[in-house]
Amino acid sequence: MPESTALNDPLLEEPRRRDLLQIGMGAVAVCYGAALGYPVYRYLATPAVRSRLQGEISSVAIPEKSLPATGAATMFLFGTRSAMLIHHEDGAWVAFDAVCTHLGCTVGFEPQNHRIFCPCHGGTYDMKTGEVVAGPPPKGLAAFRVEVTDGHVIVSRT
């Protein structure tokens, strides 16, 4: 019976007890490190967590005095993200997330070229739908819902 021989061998039992002790010590060390590391992580992450909470909004009201003229756009913050509100020549209002889907630069409205353009790597978006027209962006700009009421515009998530 080779199994029982192995179990009864005192030379084999000793290292096993030692292994257990070492695993236990290792576990205590990991817990100690985590107890020190957790507050440090939370300390460093505070602004990121706060801004994430700040970004969790569903709509933004843009007051009348900030509204763009016909054929122009205005930039605003949707929570913490850059966004743009465009007032087209035909009177239509559209709003997009203004962060390029390629590598995160802020895009700009170019009415003379009839496009939304990212100068970083030449990403070009359709100024009415936000779809990619040219360049490296993998997808279009996210569009917001725009409601025009008396005096101001409300931009909300779709």
Add this chain to the structure above:
Amino acid sequence: MATSSFPEPEASGRVCTEKGGVCRWADERLGLSELIELARHKRVPQHKYSFWYYWGGISLLFFIVQMFTGILLLVYYRAGKEAFESVRQITYDVDFGWLIRSAHSWSANLMVFAVFVHMFSLLFMKAYRKPREFGWWSGLMLLGMVMLFGFSGYLLPMDELSYFATKVGLQIPSMIPGLSGLVNDIVRGGSQVGEATVQRFFALHAVILPLLFLPLLGFHLYLVQRHGNALPPGEAAKPEAERRTIPFFPNFLAQDLAMWLIALNVVTILATLYPWDLGKPADPLTPAPLGIHPEWYFMSQFQLLKVIGAWIPGFAGEIAGMGLFGAVTVFLAVIPLFDPSSSWGKRARLTTWLGVLILGGMIGLTVWGYAVL
């Protein structure tokens, strides 16, 4: 292995359990085995005063905690006009900011305490004697820098207490003829403690002092490694056969690390249970709060100036107080030269009694200072 021109590290088997592998690969390039061998040959004396050998290491641990928590505070601290507001944010707004700040303050105080214990224990063990003079001198300079770290760091929150403590602290050297202009133009950055002061104290505390402190600490530790632990005279007088030693690695190192763990626990427990307070913002138009006093490690000097000031009124008293304090500093600096012929094993009672006088005087004045607040 006859064809190999590279000598095999002899003791590599002691570091790496297996032949080959990453450990062996690293060992061949970094010489880890040699380091371990060196550490294994190093031995630490074991006697009834061995406990005092830990205090240099404990001071070092507190310094490491200071660097770590100091860098973390740097993430949110803003010197200058917003100093108080940024410390208020760290203490009340940022998650666990109170804990980091509290750990930094507690560890600073514990570090000053540990450095004093380290210095006095070496003074009484006569560890400044040949060949350890440079270790002693570099240690005194480190102590001076630790006090400066404390003084400059105390202002940074710009609350009421730190404002007045710095005001008074800078007033004292200003009384020395010729120093007033220097303190005004260079140290304080104006006639009043303000934005300019806190900004330059921050530069001193977080850049200049660490830049000077770290290489000096490296030199100090190199000397400790080079000369090993000093034997107290009573122990050195014993014949070699009667002296006991333990290996540095792993025995002493394990004990040292256990001490570090205890010290780290003391910091975290104190920082958690007794978080450091933040007072009202500094306001030059508000009178100083009653019972204002310096941090405990400046208390003996503060009380000395008060006592001598009552005895010899006016400017002469200040000069006498500072002269006495200066004399103590000079005595500590020249002690290795003053006590040169005392070979190992000789007790040199005069220096011992002077040391007792200094330590007793410091403790007595500190207790007295707190008693009459």
